[in-house]
Amino acid sequence: MIRVLIADDQxxxxxxxxxxxxxxxxxxxxxxxxxxxxxxxxxxACHPDVVLLDIEMPGLSGLEVAERLNGVVRVxxxxxxxxxxxxxxxxxxxxxxxxxxxxxxAELAAAVRRVMAGERVVDPKLAVTALTVGASPLTVRxxxxxxxxxxxxxxxxxxxxxxxxxxxxxxxxxxxxxxxxARNRAEAVSTARSRGWL
Amino acid sequence: MIRVLIADDQxxxxxxxxxxxxxxxxxxxxxxxxxxxxxxxxxxACHPDVVLLDIEMPGLSGLEVAERLNGVVRVxxxxxxxxxxxxxxxxxxxxxxxxxxxxxxAELAAAVRRVMAGERVVDPKLAVTALTVGASPLTVRxxxxxxxxxxxxxxxxxxxxxxxxxxxxxxxxxxxxxxxxARNRAEAVSTARSRGWL
DNA sequence: GTGACGCTATGACATTCGTCATCCGGGCCG
DNA sequence: CGGCCCGGATGACGAATGTCATAGCGTCAC
Numbered sequence: 001m002i003r004v005l006i007a008d009d010q011x012x013x014x015x016x017x018x019x020x021x022x023x024x025x026x027x028x029x030x031x032x033x034x035x036x037x038x039x040x041x042x043x044x045a046c047h048p049d050v051v052l053l054d055i056e057m058p059g060l061s062g063l064e065v066a067e068r069l070n071g072v073v074r075v076x077x078x079x080x081x082x083x084x085x086x087x088x089x090x091x092x093x094x095x096x097x098x099x100x101x102x103x104x105x106a107e108l109a110a111a112v113r114r115v116m117a118g119e120r121v122v123d124p125k126l127a128v129t130a131l132t133v134g135a136s137p138l139t140v141r142x143x144x145x146x147x148x149x150x151x152x153x154x155x156x157x158x159x160x161x162x163x164x165x166x167x168x169x170x171x172x173x174x175x176x177x178x179x180x181x182a183r184n185r186a187e188a189v190s191t192a193r194s195r196g197w198l
Numbered sequence: 199m200i201r202v203l204i205a206d207d208q209x210x211x212x213x214x215x216x217x218x219x220x221x222x223x224x225x226x227x228x229x230x231x232x233x234x235x236x237x238x239x240x241x242x243a244c245h246p247d248v249v250l251l252d253i254e255m256p257g258l259s260g261l262e263v264a265e266r267l268n269g270v271v272r273v274x275x276x277x278x279x280x281x282x283x284x285x286x287x288x289x290x291x292x293x294x295x296x297x298x299x300x301x302x303x304a305e306l307a308a309a310v311r312r313v314m315a316g317e318r319v320v321d322p323k324l325a326v327t328a329l330t331v332g333a334s335p336l337t338v339r340x341x342x343x344x345x346x347x348x349x350x351x352x353x354x355x356x357x358x359x360x361x362x363x364x365x366x367x368x369x370x371x372x373x374x375x376x377x378x379x380a381r382n383r384a385e386a387v388s389t390a391r392s393r394g395w396l
Numbered sequence: 397g398t399g400a401c402g403c404t405a406t407g408a409c410a411t412t413c414g415t416c417a418t419c420c421g422g423g424c425c426g
Numbered sequence: 427c428g429g430c431c432c433g434g435a436t437g438a439c440g441a442a443t444g445t446c447a448t449a450g451c452g453t454c455a456c
Binding site for chain 1: 207208209210211212213214215216217218220221276278297299300301302303306347348349350351352380381382383384385386387388
């Protein structure tokens with residue numbers, strides 16, 4: 001019996017995944033949590049063999065949780081977005097598996113079993129794009145500024161929220177725009193996000 | 199036995215919902231489709247009593263499908279985003295139910311049963327915000343321009359893609375910015391989107 | 397210990413954006 | 427029939443944005 005913990009902030013999805021895995025004779029869902037910052041306690045309490053983590057959760061992101069869980073249990077990232085940067089960061093964080101939510105439903109149980117057997121499970125197509133796109137060229141601050149720029153904040157807003165000078169913010173934006181190959185701020189945010197660099 | 203069809207583009211989620219409903223003794227999932235434009239044919243072939251529709255799907259959006267299905271079968275919109283505008287448009291399109299994906303898993307089966315019994319099922323909290331936020335003040339063209347502006351397109355880009363003059367695009371953007379209470383293009387896109395006006 | 401690089405900052409400049417006034421033509425409603 | 431609003435357009439103006447050169451400071455690697 002493989003003991004599985006599921007972390008996903010959407011109740012319906014989480015329940016669905018649990019129901020799906022519950023159909024498998026050799027898999028048992030021993031816990032469900034809705035927030036990233038609840039995972040560690042639940043792992044300590046329930047001793048699962050495999051942990052399924054969504055990336056976008058309140059509290060802690062699945063990637064951050066994966067880092068903290070590195071070595072403790074096997075982690076499979078289950079995410080909506082097959083972004084190359086996410087895959088890279090997941091592997092860096094010690095995740096054993098990476099499954100996108102538009103993969104065939106049967107693949108999830110298969111991934112759990114293979115991870116349990118000590119294998120690494122990664123969508124091969126995604127692995128290729130992750131390699132071709134490459135690692136993020138953005139510095140920490142450039143990321144910060146791009147994140148702050150999302151939603152249409154002005155330079156002044158960003159400067160205030162990061163305690164920087166407006167000129168400095170403009171510089172970071174300019175260099176981020178250059179590195180992403182974009183032609184303006186919004187495009188830079190959009191492409192950086194789509195590659196999982198934020 | 200209530201016959202249900204599920205339309206959602208993410209395999210895992212769709213499979214999960216199917217597994218979840220499959221656990222109910224009085225519900226039978228008779229078909230699953232991944233694209234909006236496959237729903238109508240599948241409905242004709244399988245004669246479901248209730249259709250669950252995700253909004254964001256390739257082909258046709260769940261809202262468009264709901265319109266075309268109005269009067270044929272009972273429709274429940276199942277979506278990630280509890281946006282007021284989505285709810286409004288869903289009801290306008292004749293949907294009988296509106297469930298957000300972070301609702302408790304038990305609620306889905308309950309919603310299916312109540313819709314089957316002829317009731318309307320709507321998250322009451324969401325209904326309130328839908329009323330307070332009000333209908334979209336944006337004209338069709340303003341919506342088009344905002345959609346085209348998403349992702350960081352320049353005025354020139356938008357003008358080309360919509361076959362308009364740059365000046366006209368600027369005017370629409372300006373009025374959309376005014377109506378959304380935003381301070382620039384990106385903010386306008388962001389708030390319009392979050393209210394389900396796009 | 398000396399580059400290389402990242403973080404912060406300044407100032408100047410050209411370009412793009414957002415706003416406003418104004419215009420025309422076509423529906424639609426009272 | 428006469429407003430009134432929407433789609434479309436022009437031109438002008440000020441404000442915000444993006445670019446570039448330059449510079450000081452800290453840290454890390456070689």
